[in-house]
Amino acid sequence: MLVERFRASIGPFVAAAESTHMPMIFADGQEADHPIVFANRAFRDLAGFDAEALPGQPIAGLLGELADSGTSAAIQTALSAGESGNWELQCRRADRSEFLAAIFLSPMRDAQHVIRHNLLSFIELGGPVDRLLEQRNEFHALYEQAPGFIAAAEGPEHRFTFANASYKRFVGRDQLVGLTVAETMPELVEQGFIGLLDQVYRTGEPFVGTGMPLGFVDPETGKSEQRYADFVYQAVRNAGGKITGLFCEGYDVTVQRKTAESLSALQSEMIHISRVNAMGTMATTLAHELNQPLSAITNYAAGGLKLIDPAEHGAGRLIQAMEGINEAAHRAADIIRNMRELTRRREPKRVAFELKSAVGECVRLVRATVSPGISIRDQVASGTTMAADRVQIQQVIINLLRNACEAVMQMDRQEVSITAHAKHDSLVVSVIDTGPGVSAEAAQDIFSWSDSTKEGGMGFGLSICRTIVEAHRGRIWLENSGSNGSEFCFSVPLLSETAQA
Numbered sequence: 001m002l003v004e005r006f007r008a009s010i011g012p013f014v015a016a017a018e019s020t021h022m023p024m025i026f027a028d029g030q031e032a033d034h035p036i037v038f039a040n041r042a043f044r045d046l047a048g049f050d051a052e053a054l055p056g057q058p059i060a061g062l063l064g065e066l067a068d069s070g071t072s073a074a075i076q077t078a079l080s081a082g083e084s085g086n087w088e089l090q091c092r093r094a095d096r097s098e099f100l101a102a103i104f105l106s107p108m109r110d111a112q113h114v115i116r117h118n119l120l121s122f123i124e125l126g127g128p129v130d131r132l133l134e135q136r137n138e139f140h141a142l143y144e145q146a147p148g149f150i151a152a153a154e155g156p157e158h159r160f161t162f163a164n165a166s167y168k169r170f171v172g173r174d175q176l177v178g179l180t181v182a183e184t185m186p187e188l189v190e191q192g193f194i195g196l197l198d199q200v201y202r203t204g205e206p207f208v209g210t211g212m213p214l215g216f217v218d219p220e221t222g223k224s225e226q227r228y229a230d231f232v233y234q235a236v237r238n239a240g241g242k243i244t245g246l247f248c249e250g251y252d253v254t255v256q257r258k259t260a261e262s263l264s265a266l267q268s269e270m271i272h273i274s275r276v277n278a279m280g281t282m283a284t285t286l287a288h289e290l291n292q293p294l295s296a297i298t299n300y301a302a303g304g305l306k307l308i309d310p311a312e313h314g315a316g317r318l319i320q321a322m323e324g325i326n327e328a329a330h331r332a333a334d335i336i337r338n339m340r341e342l343t344r345r346r347e348p349k350r351v352a353f354e355l356k357s358a359v360g361e362c363v364r365l366v367r368a369t370v371s372p373g374i375s376i377r378d379q380v381a382s383g384t385t386m387a388a389d390r391v392q393i394q395q396v397i398i399n400l401l402r403n404a405c406e407a408v409m410q411m412d413r414q415e416v417s418i419t420a421h422a423k424h425d426s427l428v429v430s431v432i433d434t435g436p437g438v439s440a441e442a443a444q445d446i447f448s449w450s451d452s453t454k455e456g457g458m459g460f461g462l463s464i465c466r467t468i469v470e471a472h473r474g475r476i477w478l479e480n481s482g483s484n485g486s487e488f489c490f491s492v493p494l495l496s497e498t499a500q501a
Contacts, residue, residue: 023047023122025054025062027079029107029115033058034079037117046101046124048094059120066091067103075105075120082107082115088125100125149229149252152236153181154245158197160184161245170227170252172216187217187224197233197246204243206234211253228257294333301326328365334391350472350495355384355420355427362397363418370405377417384420386427387495388472396465396476400431400488403462407435407486426474426491434485443478465490 017024023043027034039054047066054062059079063072071089078085085105090098101122108117149167153160160176168174173184181197182189193214200207208231215226231250235243304322308315359380367376386393397418404416413434420429438446447466462476469476469490476490 023124025059025120026108027059027118027120029082029117032080033060034076034118035059036062043122046093046099046122047091050094065094071103075103078105079118091122149231149248149250151176151248152245153197153248154236156198156201158182158194158201158246166252167248170229172218172225185216187215191215200233200235200246201243204235204237206232208232209250211257227252227254229253291333294329297329298326301329331361331365331391331394349389350387351390352385352387352495353390355386355429356380356382358386358390358394359397359418359420362394362401366398366401366405370402371409371414374405374408374414374416376401376405377415379417379419380429381420384427386420386492388492392468392472393492396468396490397429397431399462399465400490404431404433404435404486404488407433411435422494423491426493428489428491430479430487430489432485432487437483437486438478438481443481446478447476 017026017038017040020040021042023046024038024040025036025043026038028037036054036057036059039049039051041051043049044051049062049065060072060076063075066072067075067087067089071087074087075085083105084107087103089101089103091101091103092098101124104121104123106119106121107115108119110116149164149170151160151163151167158181160179160181163176168176171185176184182194188194191214196207199205210230211228212231213226213228215224217224229250230253231248233246233248236245236247238244301322305319305326308318308322310316310319356378359378363376363378370376401416401418408414408416411434415434417432418429419432420427422428447462466476469492472492474490474492476488479487479489481487
């Protein structure tokens, strides 16, 4: 009945449709399932479906055999909406062989603009497509051998359609095609990388990354490795201008980045060596220039002691002052000599000494040079022994105490304390203050040489402390810092009884 009604409605056009070389199908425009009313010989020759069985069958059945599910659904939607459209897709014949074709849908209206039938016409693209596929394979072969990495993905989920050998080496995966970026590299989701791809797919604006760090996890070992890349992600559009996927091209610059970092570290070491050499020259000059006045001070102090009559009133205090001058002059000479030895990078002489006594000397010296309102508490236990270069360790302690005193100068609580305790195989010395704390920025490089922020400072203080401590095979660090104060610590390994003997 449908076929007769169709022939009656378009009359002589049936003969023209039957004889044309363009494959055609006519579907009813009135019934909901759009049954097929006519298929010409060209379509039967192209697709191989039985001409006797097609008329009267719902169009969905044929489309399900002929096209993929997505395109089939899209054509049926257009049929129901009374819209025209065109699609390019890989089609299946009745014998399941494939061919590439363009499908055009055209509604056929009567004088009242009512859709009576729908025309589906087919253009086989086999010849041109074979050449396109050949060219694509040539391009793929070229891409596969390219020194830079290349990859392509389709759809909003970024499903890989191509990835060359360089790309696979960079990401550390072999199985990519057919899978999404998130499926193959879930670690990139946490790093926000998928969001960048979504943005390119959504906006069409390319994303360019230069020296961009990317962390990849080895699927077999679970170990993470950071790599660096220069790359560009750009949108791929179809003939209608719609974004269908993404194309990536770039280079692995991990080796260059690590080489640059190594070079930077080497430059820093050269700068350090230059500074050490400068300090050595300065120490030599100071030793030469200061030895004579220091000798004069000790001589005058010794002579002054001989001139004092112990029986005179107040002689005891005067004798104590002159002995303090003599002691300080000898300590200054020892510090200069040790500074010169330190710049020569020689092993320090490790001799056991009583730490309580050495700390007491440091506290007395610092108290004489700071505000009398600052409380310095020596909490080092009597009998504590350290095996090290006594003068060098005193340099470290004096520097830490002075810094702590300067930190509390403007505080309501002006307290500084020094303690010592054994931990594992080391003796740990701590200097604690009630100052305002150290900023996070300053704490990063606090033990490296830098321009001093103190008026008249040289920026050597904590850097020298670190050099001294590390020469003793110990370490120095900032244990705590906050609004209630800071705690600086350094450790020196304990010598075994055999080594001390």
